[in-house]
Amino acid sequence: MQDFTNKIVVVTGAASGIGKALAKAFLAAGAKLVLSDVEKNALDKTATELSANGGVVRAIVTDVSKTESVTALADAVFAEFGACHILCNNAGVSVSNCNVWDTTPNDWAWVLGVNLRGVAHGIQAFVPRMIESGEPGLIMNTSSGDGGISPLAGQSVYASSKAGVSIMTECLNAQLVGQETKLRACIFYPSGGILPTGIWTTRRNRPAELAREKPAPAGGEMTFDEFMTGMKEIGVDLPVQDLDELATFALDGIRKEDFVIMIGRETMEATLVARAQKLARGECPIEDGLHG
Numbered sequence: 001m002q003d004f005t006n007k008i009v010v011v012t013g014a015a016s017g018i019g020k021a022l023a024k025a026f027l028a029a030g031a032k033l034v035l036s037d038v039e040k041n042a043l044d045k046t047a048t049e050l051s052a053n054g055g056v057v058r059a060i061v062t063d064v065s066k067t068e069s070v071t072a073l074a075d076a077v078f079a080e081f082g083a084c085h086i087l088c089n090n091a092g093v094s095v096s097n098c099n100v101w102d103t104t105p106n107d108w109a110w111v112l113g114v115n116l117r118g119v120a121h122g123i124q125a126f127v128p129r130m131i132e133s134g135e136p137g138l139i140m141n142t143s144s145g146d147g148g149i150s151p152l153a154g155q156s157v158y159a160s161s162k163a164g165v166s167i168m169t170e171c172l173n174a175q176l177v178g179q180e181t182k183l184r185a186c187i188f189y190p191s192g193g194i195l196p197t198g199i200w201t202t203r204r205n206r207p208a209e210l211a212r213e214k215p216a217p218a219g220g221e222m223t224f225d226e227f228m229t230g231m232k233e234i235g236v237d238l239p240v241q242d243l244d245e246l247a248t249f250a251l252d253g254i255r256k257e258d259f260v261i262m263i264g265r266e267t268m269e270a271t272l273v274a275r276a277q278k279l280a281r282g283e284c285p286i287e288d289g290l291h292g
Helices: 017-028 040-051 067-081 105-133 153-178 198-205 224-233 243-255 265-280
Strands: 008-012 032-037 057-061 086-089 137-142 183-188
Touching: 008 017, 008 067, 008 105, 017 032, 017 040, 017 086, 017 243, 032 040, 032 067, 040 057, 057 067, 067 105, 086 105, 105 137, 105 153, 105 183, 137 153, 137 243, 153 183, 183 243
Parallel strands: 008 032, 008 086, 032 057, 086 137, 137 183
Antiparallel strands: none
16 A cells, blocks of 8 residues: 555554554545544544644544444444545553562453454454455554563563464464455554653553552552653663654555564564574573563
8 A cells, every 4th residue: 555645544542652643644644534542532632633734533432442342433434434444453551560470360351451352353343344345455453572572571461462463463464365355464563762652651541440459569660751760860771762753664664565564673583583492492582581
């Protein structure tokens, strides 16, 4: 897909962060946007901001963890536009860093519900209709290098959910190609540096019924600013990736028909080879309790 002019693009988790940046990039490229997010006030603010300079922007509150909510989103999109050309399953949440034995059932229910089942719900609600339309299309699922490539031990819940997204997308694309549809799927790995997104504070959207059953471990939750300050205090200067630049990179990857969209993708091979070699030797690929 080389030209996004008048293409119908649906972005979940679009009220802020990467989702908002993707929406801005697609709008600048001439697409018609449907923005969805669970945060109504933030979603409405983003829709107003993006539509200020013209273009078609719709905002639909959606809880991707609920299949009926995503089905309603798809119903609304196809009722108004009759098509969806690009579906960005981008919504994501995270929980505090801790040992697996210190996680709780609700940690897993919430994160897997949004990050993994949310992607499945998007595929289930949109892809059959996208195939039926007979038009070329794309499903771009946002994963993470922390899961799909080199998981961090402390991020067990989040990393597990994102590893699932990567494998789901591989299966999806193989099926779309093998059954000769006009659709393709790709994995988007946000990358290039530390990302200043709302993922640092997603607990603001955690449903009361999925509240953590016990207090989070000390130091397990921090904001982006707190994390960056802590790194500087120990002498570590981490690069921060501009989200608008990242979104532009993602659209370029779509135009190139890349299956994996990732800044610095060329470094992935060495990481995955080393990981595979350790597994083949019967070793755990994660060392020091921190990284692969």
